[in-house]
Structure formats: C-alpha cells, structure tokens
Amino acid sequence: DVKVTQSSRYLVKRTGEKVFLECVQDMDHENMFWYRQDPGLGLRLIYFSYDVKMKEKGDIPEGYSVSREKKERFSLILESASTNQTSMYLCASSSLSGGLNTQYFGPGTRLTVL
Amino acid sequence: EDQVTQSPEALRLQEGESSSLNCSYTVSGLRGLFWYRQDPGKGPEFLFTLYSAGEEKEKERLKATLTKKESFLHITAPKPEDSATYLCAVRGSGGSNYKLTFGKGTLLTVNP
Numbered sequence: 001d002v003k004v005t006q007s008s009r010y011l012v013k014r015t016g017e018k019v020f021l022e023c024v025q026d027m028d029h030e031n032m033f034w035y036r037q038d039p040g041l042g043l044r045l046i047y048f049s050y051d052v053k054m055k056e057k058g059d060i061p062e063g064y065s066v067s068r069e070k071k072e073r074f075s076l077i078l079e080s081a082s083t084n085q086t087s088m089y090l091c092a093s094s095s096l097s098g099g100l101n102t103q104y105f106g107p108g109t110r111l112t113v114l
Numbered sequence: 115e116d117q118v119t120q121s122p123e124a125l126r127l128q129e130g131e132s133s134s135l136n137c138s139y140t141v142s143g144l145r146g147l148f149w150y151r152q153d154p155g156k157g158p159e160f161l162f163t164l165y166s167a168g169e170e171k172e173k174e175r176l177k178a179t180l181t182k183k184e185s186f187l188h189i190t191a192p193k194p195e196d197s198a199t200y201l202c203a204v205r206g207s208g209g210s211n212y213k214l215t216f217g218k219g220t221l222l223t224v225n226p
Binding site for chain 2: 004031040042043045048050056058090092094101102103105107110
C-alpha cells in the first residue's frame, strides 16, 4: 500500500512565523504535490515536484516555497505565516509508471495562524 | 483550462436508497478521471481511475462510469459508513502533465 505521511495533524502558529510542513512517501514516487483545501474552494495546487530538486508552481504559490532534497521527502515552507494561510494542507505523491499518475494523499495538516 | 463541476453539492439518503453522483468535465484530451472519498478532517482516499468513455469500475457498493462529458458514481444500497465527501478530478493533455483539476465535491450523508 502507498503510504504518505505528514509531520503534524494539527499546527498552531503566530503571524509572521516561518512554518515548515513535511511530507514523506514510501513508494519511491517521482512526483509530489502540496495542496490546500478550503471550504467552498476545493483543493488548490500550491507547488509540485517531479524530481529531486525540481519544482513547479501550481495555481496559488504566492507566500509559499518548497524544498525537495530527497526523493521521498517534500517540504512546504511558509516564509512568514499570515492568517489567510489558515487551512488544511494536503500532500500527495504519484508515480510516472503505469501512465495514469494516480495521486495518493496524506492525512493532512490543519494549520491555524493566529 | 480544465474544469470539473460536481452535483449535487450535498445529498442525503436513507440507508439502502441507491443514487448517483455526477461529475461533469471539460478538458483538452482526457488522460484520466479520478474519484476520491474524503472523510472529515482526513486526506482524500483514492477510489477509481477511469480513462476512456464506456469504462466502468466497481468497488463494493460503488460503481464509476465515464462518458465523453461526465462521470457518474453510482451508490447501490448505501450504508451509513458510506457517508463522506466524494471528489472527482481530471487530468488533461494540455499544460502540465502532472496536474489534476478537482471539483468541489459532493457531501453524501446516509442516514440509518
């Protein structure tokens, strides 16, 4: 079974803090993704990575950065957290093999910025 | 730009009352349509991938079907444990090869 884990289920931070969200997958997947999910807006792609050290902006990259130093690990960084970044953050991974690139999700991190 | 619209937004069923959820999409060159189930406070759980019109996939009480414009998730004799939000997503051939476009989901509630 594919397993995607995220470092925290719940996180509370102060405005202006630097926040790190970590994601690890154990299936040797090439692709990894960060989404945020908000009521009424659905899932929105923040960044994705298709290889180590490679990244591409998604639909809403402003205020975020990412790091992928190892194949299994993909980090999302909020350089200076703001209250409008309060959200559910979801990590996903997928494989290039098989052709269909099904994305498998982690359990999510509920981030609250005060 | 790929678009996905799911209907209804919310559906309430009695246990055993079969129904269908709809996912309408516009995409340039469909490379896959995906169904996920999401429980409150958790990440989406993969259910099915459909690739071509006419294709069907089944899993327990769920059956997903695909046409050139929409997909249906049929739920037969649902149970309370089927209550969840069901998400539909598509991957098209335009733009990024990796990106999925998600609908906003259908919240299904099955009452005992």
